[in-house]
Amino acid sequence: MMFERALNAFWILLGAATAAYAWSLGIVGPSGPDSGLFPLIAAIIIMAAGLILLLRPNPLVASQFPRGAALGRILGVIAGLAVMAIGMPYLGFAVTGAITMMILLRTVERTSLSGSIALALASVAAVVWLFDHMLGMVLPRGPWGF
Amino acid sequence: MHELEGLMAGFGVILTAQNLYLCFLGSLIGTLVGVLPGVGPLAALALLLPVTFTLSPVGGMVMLASIFYGAMYGGSTTSILLNIPGEAASVVTCIDGHQMARQGRAGAALGIAAIGSFIAGTLGVIVMTFFAPLIAAAAIRFGPPENFALMVLGLVCTLFMISGSTVKGVLMVALGFLTAAVGIDVVNGHERFTFGSVNLSGGIELLAVVIGLFGVTEVLANVEEMVQSTVLAERIRGLWPTLADWRDSWRAMLRGSGLGFVLGLVPGGGPVTASFMSYAVERRISAHPERFGKGAIEGVAGPEAANNAAVAGSLIPVLSLGIPSNPVTALLLGALVIQGIQPGPLFVAQRPDLFWGIVASMYVGNVFLLMLNLPLVGLWAQLLRIPYRVLFPIVLLLSIVGTYSANKNVFDLWVMLGFGIAGYVLRKLDYDLAPFVIAFVLAPLLEQSLRQSLAMSPDGAVILIQRPVAALLLAVSAAIVVLMFRRTARIPGGDQ
Amino acid sequence: MKHSTLARLIVACAVVAAAVTPVAAQGADPKAELARLKPKDFPTQPIEFTVVYPAGGGMDVAARLLAKYVEKWSGDRIIVNNRTGGAGMVGHAYLATQAKPDGYTVGALANLVWGDAMLRAQGRWAYTDLEPIAYVNSDALIWVGPTEGPYKGMSVKDIVQAAKDKPGTIRIATVPGSMWEYLVDQIEANSGAKFLRVPFQGGGAGITALVGGNVDVAQGFYSEFRGHLEAGKVRPLAVASAARMDFLKDMPTFNETFGGSDYLWQVIRYAIVPKGTPADRKAYLAAAVQIAMKDPELVAEYEKTGAYFDPKLAGSKDLAHDLGEYAEREREFYRKTGRLK
Numbered sequence: 001m002m003f004e005r006a007l008n009a010f011w012i013l014l015g016a017a018t019a020a021y022a023w024s025l026g027i028v029g030p031s032g033p034d035s036g037l038f039p040l041i042a043a044i045i046i047m048a049a050g051l052i053l054l055l056r057p058n059p060l061v062a063s064q065f066p067r068g069a070a071l072g073r074i075l076g077v078i079a080g081l082a083v084m085a086i087g088m089p090y091l092g093f094a095v096t097g098a099i100t101m102m103i104l105l106r107t108v109e110r111t112s113l114s115g116s117i118a119l120a121l122a123s124v125a126a127v128v129w130l131f132d133h134m135l136g137m138v139l140p141r142g143p144w145g146f
Numbered sequence: 147m148h149e150l151e152g153l154m155a156g157f158g159v160i161l162t163a164q165n166l167y168l169c170f171l172g173s174l175i176g177t178l179v180g181v182l183p184g185v186g187p188l189a190a191l192a193l194l195l196p197v198t199f200t201l202s203p204v205g206g207m208v209m210l211a212s213i214f215y216g217a218m219y220g221g222s223t224t225s226i227l228l229n230i231p232g233e234a235a236s237v238v239t240c241i242d243g244h245q246m247a248r249q250g251r252a253g254a255a256l257g258i259a260a261i262g263s264f265i266a267g268t269l270g271v272i273v274m275t276f277f278a279p280l281i282a283a284a285a286i287r288f289g290p291p292e293n294f295a296l297m298v299l300g301l302v303c304t305l306f307m308i309s310g311s312t313v314k315g316v317l318m319v320a321l322g323f324l325t326a327a328v329g330i331d332v333v334n335g336h337e338r339f340t341f342g343s344v345n346l347s348g349g350i351e352l353l354a355v356v357i358g359l360f361g362v363t364e365v366l367a368n369v370e371e372m373v374q375s376t377v378l379a380e381r382i383r384g385l386w387p388t389l390a391d392w393r394d395s396w397r398a399m400l401r402g403s404g405l406g407f408v409l410g411l412v413p414g415g416g417p418v419t420a421s422f423m424s425y426a427v428e429r430r431i432s433a434h435p436e437r438f439g440k441g442a443i444e445g446v447a448g449p450e451a452a453n454n455a456a457v458a459g460s461l462i463p464v465l466s467l468g469i470p471s472n473p474v475t476a477l478l479l480g481a482l483v484i485q486g487i488q489p490g491p492l493f494v495a496q497r498p499d500l501f502w503g504i505v506a507s508m509y510v511g512n513v514f515l516l517m518l519n520l521p522l523v524g525l526w527a528q529l530l531r532i533p534y535r536v537l538f539p540i541v542l543l544l545s546i547v548g549t550y551s552a553n554k555n556v557f558d559l560w561v562m563l564g565f566g567i568a569g570y571v572l573r574k575l576d577y578d579l580a581p582f583v584i585a586f587v588l589a590p591l592l593e594q595s596l597r598q599s600l601a602m603s604p605d606g607a608v609i610l611i612q613r614p615v616a617a618l619l620l621a622v623s624a625a626i627v628v629l630m631f632r633r634t635a636r637i638p639g640g641d642q
Numbered sequence: 643m644k645h646s647t648l649a650r651l652i653v654a655c656a657v658v659a660a661a662v663t664p665v666a667a668q669g670a671d672p673k674a675e676l677a678r679l680k681p682k683d684f685p686t687q688p689i690e691f692t693v694v695y696p697a698g699g700g701m702d703v704a705a706r707l708l709a710k711y712v713e714k715w716s717g718d719r720i721i722v723n724n725r726t727g728g729a730g731m732v733g734h735a736y737l738a739t740q741a742k743p744d745g746y747t748v749g750a751l752a753n754l755v756w757g758d759a760m761l762r763a764q765g766r767w768a769y770t771d772l773e774p775i776a777y778v779n780s781d782a783l784i785w786v787g788p789t790e791g792p793y794k795g796m797s798v799k800d801i802v803q804a805a806k807d808k809p810g811t812i813r814i815a816t817v818p819g820s821m822w823e824y825l826v827d828q829i830e831a832n833s834g835a836k837f838l839r840v841p842f843q844g845g846g847a848g849i850t851a852l853v854g855g856n857v858d859v860a861q862g863f864y865s866e867f868r869g870h871l872e873a874g875k876v877r878p879l880a881v882a883s884a885a886r887m888d889f890l891k892d893m894p895t896f897n898e899t900f901g902g903s904d905y906l907w908q909v910i911r912y913a914i915v916p917k918g919t920p921a922d923r924k925a926y927l928a929a930a931v932q933i934a935m936k937d938p939e940l941v942a943e944y945e946k947t948g949a950y951f952d953p954k955l956a957g958s959k960d961l962a963h964d965l966g967e968y969a970e971r972e973r974e975f976y977r978k979t980g981r982l983k
Contacts, residue, residue, distance in 0.1 A: 032600030035331045038593045042323040049317035066370050073369045085559040104539035134648045192697035289856035333841045335819025344735040348727025468869035469850045480698025490869015602840040
C-alpha cells in the first residue's frame with residue numbers, strides 16, 4: 001500500500017517534470033503542433049491519473065512485495081542481466097554470457113555448482129554456434145578472440 | 147481469367163526442386179526465428195540477405211518471404227507456453243494463450259494459432275492474387291490524413307483492451323506516448339527527451355521494450371514464486387482443438403484475417419498493430435468479454451490470424467507499387483534492388499515470373515508451415531518438462547541475443563532490463579502492460595501523420611474532414627468512444 | 643562463397659545459377675597485388691562493414707554490393723552489420739568513438755555524417771575521426787513532379803515561379819534536418835518562392851506521397867522513383883548536381899536552370915576506418931575496396947541503381963583532402979544559414 005502511494009506520487013512528479021520539459025520544447029509551431037505538444041498532453045494525463053489514484057480511498061492491491069529468499073532470487077536475475085549489459089562490450093558475448101548464466105542458474109540454489117558450470121558453458125556454446133556460425137550474426141568478441 | 151493464368155505460371159515457376167526447397171527452408175527458419183524471443187524476421191532477413199546473391203531472384207525472394215510469414219507462425223509458441231512473446235506481433239497471444247496453457251489447453255491454443263495462421267495466410271494470398279492491383283491503387287491514395295484517422299481508430303480500440311482499472315490503463319497509454327517521443331522528432335528534426343545521449347537519440351527500441359515488459363517481467367514474477375514450471379507438462383491434455391474450440395474461433399479467425407490484411411497495407415500498420423487491434427475487436431464484439439484474459443480462445447485465434455494476414459497485406463504495396471510499408475518489406479525491396487530488379491507499378495508486367503512466383507510460393511509456404519507447426523505442438527509440450535530453474539536462464543540468454551540483434555547496441559540490453567524491472571513493479575501493482583505497448587507503437591505515426599496533415603493543408607485541421615476516408619475513420623472512432631461510454635455505464639467492469 | 647554454415651547449406655543444395663564471370667583485365671593481377679599488401683595475421687575473423695541505416699535502404703544496398711565484390715577480390719569474409727538508430731547518429735557515434743581501430747571495422751558511410759558531426763555531435767567527435775579509404779559512388783538529389791493534376795507538364799522553372807506567385811500553396815516533400823530541407827531553403831532564398839513543406843522520414847515516403855497526390859513535388863534519388871518513372875507516374879524535374887545525369891539526359895540541373903553553382907546536393911558514399919587503425923591494415927583495406935570498385939560488374943550494378951561516379955572523387959589522389967573540401971563547403975553553408983554559430 002505504501003508502495004502504491006509512492007508510485008502514484010511518482011506519476012504526479014513525472015508528469016509535472018515532463019510537462020515542464022515539454023513546454024520548453026515548444027507547443028505550437030509555424031504549421032501546427034510543435035515538438036512539445038503531444039508530450040505535454042501525455043504528461044498532463046499522467047499527472048491527472050496519478051492524482052486520481054492517489055486520492056482514491058480504497059486500495060485495490062493486496063499483493064506483497066518480495067522478501068528474503070524471493071527478493072534474493074529477483075535481485076539475482078537483475079544482477080545477471082546487468083552483468084551482461086556491462087560486460088559484453090569488454091569481455092565479449094561468450095565469456096559474459098557464461099558468467100551471466102552462472103549467476104542466473106545459481107540464484108536458485110538447487111542447481112548444483114558443477115551442473116551450473118556445465119549448463120552455462122553448453123548453452124553459451126550452443127547460442128554462439130546457432131547465431132554466429134549458423135546464422136552469421138556477429139556477437140561481440142572479447143579480448144581473447146571469442 | 148488473367149490472374150489465374152498468372153498464378154498457374156507462378157506455380158510452374160515455383161514447383162521446381164530448388165524453389166520448393168528454398169520455400170521449405172525459409173519456412174523452417176521463419177518458424178525458428180519466430181520461436182526465439184526477440185530475434186525477428188527483420189534480423190533474420192538482414193543476416194540471410196547475402197545468400198540471395200547466389201540464388202536466382204525467384205528463389206531468393208521466395209526464401210525471404212517465407213521467413214517473414216513463417217515467423218508469424220512460430221511467434222505464438224513461447225507466448226502460449228511461457229508467456230514470453232517470440233515476436234512483437236505475438237504479445238497479445240500471451241494474454242489468453244498462456245492462460246489456456248495454464249488450464250492444460252496449451253495444445254488447443256497452439257493448434258488454433260497454427261490453423262488460424264494458415265487460414266489467414268491463405269486467404270490473404272487469395273485476395274492478393276485477384277485484387278492486388280485494385281488494392282494497390284487504393285492504398286497509394288492513403289496519405290497523412292488517412293493514416294492519422296486509422297491510428298486514432300487503433301488507439302480507440304486500444305482503450306477497449308484495458309482490463310482492470312481504466313485510470314491505470316489510460317495512464318499506461320499516456321506513458322506509451324511519452325516513451326515513443328524519446329528521440330528525434332521526425333517532423334522538425336529536433337531532439338526530444340534525449341538529454342544529450344546518443345543512444346537515446348535513436349529512440350527506444352520496440353523489441354527491447356517488448357522483451358523487457360513481457361519476457362524479463364515474466365521471469366522475475368515466476369522466479370519470485372519459484373515456480374516449478376509454469377505449465378505442467380502432464381496437464382497438456384489433448385493436443386488438438388476440440389469442436390467447441392472450432393466453433394468459438396472460426397469467426398475470430400475470419401475477422402482477424404480481414405482486419406490484419408487491411409492493416410498490413412498501410413504504413414505504420416503491419417503485424418504488430420494488426421494483432422493488437424484484432425484482440426481489441428474480439429473483446430469488444432464478444433458476448434462475454436469477461437472471459438478475455440482468462441483463456442478465451444478467440445483471443446488467440448483472432449490476433450494470430452491477423453498478424454499472418456498483415457504479412458500478405460504488406461506485400462501488396464511492395465510488389466505492386468514498389469513501396470514498402472514496414473522495415474521488413476523495405477528489406478525485401480532492397481533484396482530485389484541488389485538483384486538489379488526495380489519493383490514498381492510495372493513489376494507485374496515486367497517480371498510476371500517473379501511476381502507470380504512469389505505469390506504462388508505463399509500458397510505452398512503456408513501449407514509447409516501448417517505441416518511444420520502442427521506436429522511441433524507435441525514437441526514443444528515436451529520442452530515444458532524442463533524444470534523452470536534451468537529453462538528461464540536459457541530463455542533469458544536467447545532474449546538477450548534477440549534484443550541485441552535489433553540494433554547491435556548494448557544500450558538496448560539496458561532498456562530491456564529497465565523495462566523488465568518497471569514491468570515487474572507495475573504488474574505487482576495491477577497495471578495492464580499491453581496498452582503501453584500499443585500506444586508506443588501507434589504514437590509515432592499518429593503524431594507524425596497529424597502534423598504532416600496540418601503541414602500540407604493550407605486550411606489547417608479541416609483537411610481531416612475534407613478527405614472522405616479520413617473523415618469516415620474518424621467518425622467510426624468517435625462512434626466507438628460513445629458506445630464505449632454507454633457500455634461501461636451499463637456493465638460493471640473495471641472501475642472508473 | 644564464405645558465409646555462415648546455414649548460408650553454405652542453402653547454397654550447396656540449391657543449384658547455383660551464376661555463370662562463371664570472366665576476370666576483368668586490370669593490368670597487373672589485382673588479386674596478387676592485394677595478397678602482397680595483406681598484413682600478417684590479418685584478417686583472422688570476419689571484417690564488419692558497418693552501415694548506419696536500416697537494411698534494404700540505399701546505403702545498405704550499396705554497402706552489400708560493395709561487400710560482395712570486396713569478398714570476391716580479397717577472399718576475406720565480410721559481414722554487413724546495420725547499426726541503426728537516430729537517423730544514423732547512433733552508428734556514426736559508434737564508429738567515431740567506440741569502434742576498435744583494429745582494422746576489423748570498416749564504415750560504409752555517406753556524407754550525411756558531416757551534418758551529424760557538425761550540428762549534432764556536440765563536440766564529442768568530428769568527421770575527421772573517420773579516415774576515408776575509398777570512394778564508392780554518389781547519388782544526386784532530384785526533384786520529381788506529378789503526371790496528373792494542375793502541375794503536370796510544368797518545368798522546374800515554372801513550378802518555382804508558381805510557388806512565388808502563390809506562396810504557400812505548392813506542397814513539397816522534405817526531410818527535416820538534412821539536404822532535402824537545405825535545397826528547398828536555397829531555392830526559396832534565391833528566388834523568393836515559398837513552398838508548403840510537408841515533412842517525411844525519407845525521400846521514398848515523399849515520392850509515395852507524390853504518386854498518391856498528397857504532395858505536388860517530391861525530392862529523392864533515382865533508385866527511389868525509377869519504378870514510378872517507368873510507369874509514368876512521376877516526371878523528373880531537375881537534379882542538384884554539377885552535370886546532367888547519363889540516365890536522364892533530358893533533365894536539367896538546378897545550376898543551369900537558375901544560373902547558380904551552389905545547387906549541389908548529393909549523397910557521397912565512401913568507406914572509412916576509425917582513426918588509429920594501423921597503417922598496413924588501412925592500406926590493405928583501402929586497396930581491397932578500390933580494386934572492387936574497379937570491377938566492371940560492380941560499376942554496372944551501381945549504375946543500374948542510378949548512382950554516378952563523381953570524377954573528382956573517383957580519380958582522387960588524396961581522398962581525405964578532397965572529401966574534406968566538400969565537407970568544409972557544407973560547414974560554410976551551415977554558417978551562412980545560421981545553423982552553426
